[in-house]
Amino acid sequence: MLDRVITINNGHTLMEIAANYQNVYLQPAQTISLSCRQLFTDNTSGACRAPVYSSDNAEVAHVSGTGLIEAGNTGFTTVVLRDSGKTAKVYVSVRNSFNIPHFSGSGQLLNSYEPGNSIFPVAPFGLDAASMQSDVILAETRRAALNTLTFGLYLNTRSTSTPYTDWKTSQDQTITSRIQWAKDNGFHIIATGDDGFRRPGDDAQWTLNWPYGWQATQYAMQTLAGSGVGIAAEVVDEATMFWGWYPVNPSKVGQQGLPGQPGSFQSVACLGGVCTVNWPKHGYRSGRWIAFQGSIHPELNTLPGQPFVIQGTTQNTFDFLLNSSITGTLTSDNDRNLEMMLFAGWPCNAGTTGGKDHPCVPFTANDAVKTYSNWLRDAGLRVPFSWPALGISPPAVHANWIGQVAVDQGISDYASHYWDVRSGGRTYSWSNGVQQRTFWMKDAFYSRQPYMAQDRPQLMLVCGSSFSYTKRSPSSAYYDPLVDTLDQPGCDGSIAAAEMMTAAALGNAGVRQYHYDSNTPGQRAASALGKYMQTGMRPDATERNSKEIWQAAGYVSNLLTKVLQPYVLGSAESSPAYQRSITTAVRRGSDATMLMIVNGNDADRTVSVDFRPYKSDAGIIRYRLSYFYLQSDLLPDSSGETITLPKGGSVVYLFPFLNSTKFLQAAFLQPTLAAGASYAGISYNYIYSDHLSQLTDSVDCTNGCTVQVDTRLGDVYYQFIYSDASGTVISRTDVNKLTLP
Structure with a gap:
């Protein structure tokens, strides 16, 4: 095989336009000025020729012909810029408070960050006590900082004659024991209620008509809330697939729906x-x-x-x-x-x-969802709950189930976003693309924001799945492209990392990741021919993609939950716009301002970052993240830098308010040069040592060097690379774990 180098030269061609801000946060009557710049294919930029500005909702935010935004009523809207046949969007949130609504670890809704109580949950589907009895899985879950388990809240009798005491015994043995295990092992819980109410027939009908259904439902809720580790409950995943457009649908003859939405028979x-x-x-x-x-x-x-x-x-x-x-x-x-x-x-x-x-005898009532929501709400001791809608449903449906209307009607306490790629295809034969997935996540999120309760938390569904296929190979544990029949390719590590970081940047207060693979490689290999197989992330998977997604989630979760949590759940500020598919966020914590930049592209992107709006005279802390590395640096005080982000990768800066605020600890390392070597470089990485061989950059450490370490992020692994005067690599040392004094 021969390599071929292809040079593409688009010259000085207009590629897109961008505003100076991507996300704008204002209080009523405040103003901010937009500008417009053209971005060209030769990486140059210039002022827009004749930009036109418009607002989707002038009552929330009016924009003048010169780009001055004036905030009106509280709410959310989009300002659109048009110039030379190109468009760009600015997302405007008008609030009385800029604090990110979020959860506590014990089931309260919070609107300001509380150290030791606030939590950014990372909750993979299927990761529960039953699947974590292996010491390896437990240890790897802790190493990955996946802080929240997910399992059923309620054990359905599917009978109307079961004595309450018999049910309670089974509930405690099956569910309450898992809750206690989670608490004993330092995990939190986002419970699901599907077994109690997913289908109007075989699930909900039994719960509603069992004489003890109300009492049992409230006992289950009280047990979760009383544990002190229950965060929330997702009552039915994609509830609209079973229960309809509304929680209580129009059902009487001639009854109209909401404006522009379905009504009843005529x-x-x-x-x-x-x-x-x-x-x-x-x-x-x-x-x-x-x-x-x-x-x-x-x-x-x-x-x-x-x-x-x-x-x-x-x-x-x-x-x-x-x-x-x-x-x-x-x-x-x-x-x-x-x-x-x-x-x-x-x-x-x-x-x-x-x-x-x-x-069913009797038929399930039209107001069953409202009845069940009242049961949960009236439990006294309870956690907040939500009814996530079908991902492909239009924004109006999500409004009815998880938006402000649903909050006002007592249906949901917060928003849980399901969404789907709606482009009708996939980027690659083996995977969806980073840009494809992050685009549709943001499209779903922003299109629903005008209907959401802006003072309530929002959760985002993110990808944790590899191949879904029909098994045709007798002994294979994982997808074999030569034999098996592929249905969906799922995602890879770069997508998993990008989605989690994008979700946090958008203002979500946690993520639910679909999904953890509860089947071991041996169990998968023993599956029957013709079985439909889904492949979730798993740390001991023998398929590269499944393990890669797990480790990518581990890098992100460690950074989000151990370092960035006080900032992503802090106070939002307006964030800069760079180029299409780059997502940004600015948050203010008690001791620093955070700037987060996420590359939602399938290739490297270089951005010039201006530090001046955020910095003080203190040093600048930088975290660089990819699906195969996590690194930290202490930057000197400067006005900015130009940085290249890998596909799906992110950079996060912390700008401390005081010089005395320290996030990193210096560790000095001194190599012993190998024979014939004149140069020593060092590569380092947090958490996972097996990715060191994939790193292509290193720091000059010939005469010794200092690595800036955030001890909250866990183990640091490093390796010296020795080369001669011509730059030829002579050898590498073994991978070592950094020991701090």
């Missing part, structure tokens, strides 16, 4: 024993069960367990047969209490009796 027209429901874009199919209540015609009021069956459908209507004859058209004018029981189509005991589905 009428029922019956002739003899055949009735036609008029419901534009209903989405129902033939064979589905339906039921009604509240009608002035008893023949329409469905008996428990005896739903009607849809016989035929069009886009806007469907038919069903009555057991007796009615003639006439029923509307809100002549039968105003006529109501469809929207969850009658969900079976109970699905497939367990005679191999068939069976209707």
